[in-house]
Amino acid sequence: MARVPVQFRLNGEDRAEFVESGTTLLHALRDTMGDISPKGGCHQGTCGACSVIVDGELRLSCLTLAESCEGAAIETTAGLGRDGVLYPVQRAILDGFATQCGFCTPGMVMAAKALLDHTPNPTREDVIEAISGNICRCTGYEPIINAVLAAARSNSQNAG
Amino acid sequence: MSLALTTFPSAKEVSAALKQGGARYLGGGTLVVRAVNEGDIATSAYVRTNDPAMSGIDVSDGRVRIGASVTMAAIARCEDLGMIRPAAKAVGGPAIRNMATVGGNLFAAAPYGDFAVALLALDATVHCAGGDMDIDGFLASRDDLTERGIVIAVSFKIPEAGSFRFLKVSRVKPKGVSVLSLAAVIDTGANGNVSAARIALGCMADRPMRAVSAEKALSGAKLTKDGITEAVSVIGSGTEPLTDAIASAWYRSEVLPVHFGRLLLD
Numbered sequence: 001m002a003r004v005p006v007q008f009r010l011n012g013e014d015r016a017e018f019v020e021s022g023t024t025l026l027h028a029l030r031d032t033m034g035d036i037s038p039k040g041g042c043h044q045g046t047c048g049a050c051s052v053i054v055d056g057e058l059r060l061s062c063l064t065l066a067e068s069c070e071g072a073a074i075e076t077t078a079g080l081g082r083d084g085v086l087y088p089v090q091r092a093i094l095d096g097f098a099t100q101c102g103f104c105t106p107g108m109v110m111a112a113k114a115l116l117d118h119t120p121n122p123t124r125e126d127v128i129e130a131i132s133g134n135i136c137r138c139t140g141y142e143p144i145i146n147a148v149l150a151a152a153r154s155n156s157q158n159a160g
Numbered sequence: 161m162s163l164a165l166t167t168f169p170s171a172k173e174v175s176a177a178l179k180q181g182g183a184r185y186l187g188g189g190t191l192v193v194r195a196v197n198e199g200d201i202a203t204s205a206y207v208r209t210n211d212p213a214m215s216g217i218d219v220s221d222g223r224v225r226i227g228a229s230v231t232m233a234a235i236a237r238c239e240d241l242g243m244i245r246p247a248a249k250a251v252g253g254p255a256i257r258n259m260a261t262v263g264g265n266l267f268a269a270a271p272y273g274d275f276a277v278a279l280l281a282l283d284a285t286v287h288c289a290g291g292d293m294d295i296d297g298f299l300a301s302r303d304d305l306t307e308r309g310i311v312i313a314v315s316f317k318i319p320e321a322g323s324f325r326f327l328k329v330s331r332v333k334p335k336g337v338s339v340l341s342l343a344a345v346i347d348t349g350a351n352g353n354v355s356a357a358r359i360a361l362g363c364m365a366d367r368p369m370r371a372v373s374a375e376k377a378l379s380g381a382k383l384t385k386d387g388i389t390e391a392v393s394v395i396g397s398g399t400e401p402l403t404d405a406i407a408s409a410w411y412r413s414e415v416l417p418v419h420f421g422r423l424l425l426d
Contacts, residue, residue: 002164022163022206024193043197045190045256057233057258062197063189064259065206067165114254132335133253 008072010035011079019066025059026050028066029076037078037106041135048134051107052076058114058133077106080113088151089113096150098143104136112148120159122152163196165206174209175289175309183207185310187229188259190252191268213312214263217241225287225315228263232275235262243324247278247343250328253335263311267302270363270402274328274341277368280360281343282316282324299367319345327423328362329415331406338363339407340416342423346378354378359420363412364399373397374420388424395420 003018010033019028026043029035029052041049043062050061053075080087086094089112099105108131115122115130122130127148128141136144165186168174177183182204184192196203214229219240226235235241235248236257251260251274265275266286279295286298289309298308326343330336341362349355357378359371377391401412 022165024197044194045252045259048253048255051255058255059258060190060255063193065165065186065189065193068189111254129334130254133255 025064025066026061037076048107051110088154092147092151096147098147100138107134168209171211171289177207187261187264190260227313228311232257232260247326250274271338277341277360277362278343280368284314284316287313364401392417
């Protein structure tokens with residue numbers, strides 16, 4: 001299989017990689033680039049566990065080809081915590097007991113980040129809509145929704 | 161397994177490449193990459209194009225033209241397309257809407273393809289590399305690439321304010337796969353009676369279909385509970401709904417008249 005060069009910015013760091021032509025971004029991140037934060041769940045675009053942000057938009061890395069991200073800025077959960085400080089949604093999920101097995105958590109966090117980047121003060125309905133493409137089968141959605149709202153309030157207070 | 165991706169500069173060139181067996185057009189990836197991930201061995205290569213004719217939304221002279229590569233999210237954000245926003249927002253969750261394209265939705269098999277149902281009701285024209293087609297003809301022959309080539313854009317006349325209606329029925333809110341979807345453009349005359357109706361159904365066949373009997377029954381009728389009785393009674397004519405994990409064919413047939421009545425009266 002032909003290998004093709006791909007350059008993009010991953011969590012603020014310029015990366016130049018060779019990937020198999022037609023390989024998914026999920027495989028490129030996990031198998032080639034060592035970022036295992038996006039999870040491979042259904043590979044059908046249904047569960048949202050592989051969610052990443054590409055050029056500011058939430059996308060499913062299992063259905064996105066790595067080559068199509070040439071020149072793009074990609075954000076994953078692995079890039080959110082800085083200098084030992086968790087991203088507010090991560091902190092709120094821990095504080096609010098909003099994770100059990102944790103498999104859905106990276107996708108939930110990215111979906112929440114995509115929401116808060118555009119809508120810093122979301123309503124409960126906004127949060128429900130934002131995570132509607134992400135499936136959780138053990139935590140239940142209420143603690144996650146509450147965590148995202150708590151993170152938004154925390155951001156708002158810090159900004160104030 | 162990964163498959164090589166080749167990018168062509170124009171819609172005509174990629175259409176020619178698609179005639180080679182095994183190549184699949186890659187738009188947003190929500191159908192094609194999914195199929196490959198599920199083990200679709202019929203696909204041996206991805207092809208795509210960056211033809212600028214396939215991106216962008218143009219609203220002028222009472223018509224809308226939407227490039228085949230435009231995503232559902234872009235349509236939902238477009239202020240000029242407020243009347244069709246509910247149909248674009250009915251497609252998947254936020255990540256899917258950032259990826260799923262207008263062109264791809266035309267090929268989505270039931271229970272997907274909610275936006276294509278809206279386009280069928282809007283009597284859209286499908287602009288293909290090989291020429292223009294009306295959407296009824298396109299949907300009937302959508303798997304045949306030999307003459308038409310790839311889809312470049314869709315266009316439709318902007319309906320009169322309030323005449324376009326859309327309803328998606330699903331069991332999970334806000335995102336859920338369709339039990340069924342309905343779209344209609346219903347024009348009324350000065351006397352309040354229906355002067356023209358174009359009704360499209362999703363999940364009532366393997367692809368979006370017209371409800372021709374109901375359209376005829378609605379002609380001249382008043383949009384009242386009594387006035388729509390005949391149209392509601394024939395809305396299921398000619399349908400062959402699918403049975404899947406979301407709903408059985410029987411269930412879809414049973415609830416179709418109920419939701420059709422709501423589409424007309426709510």
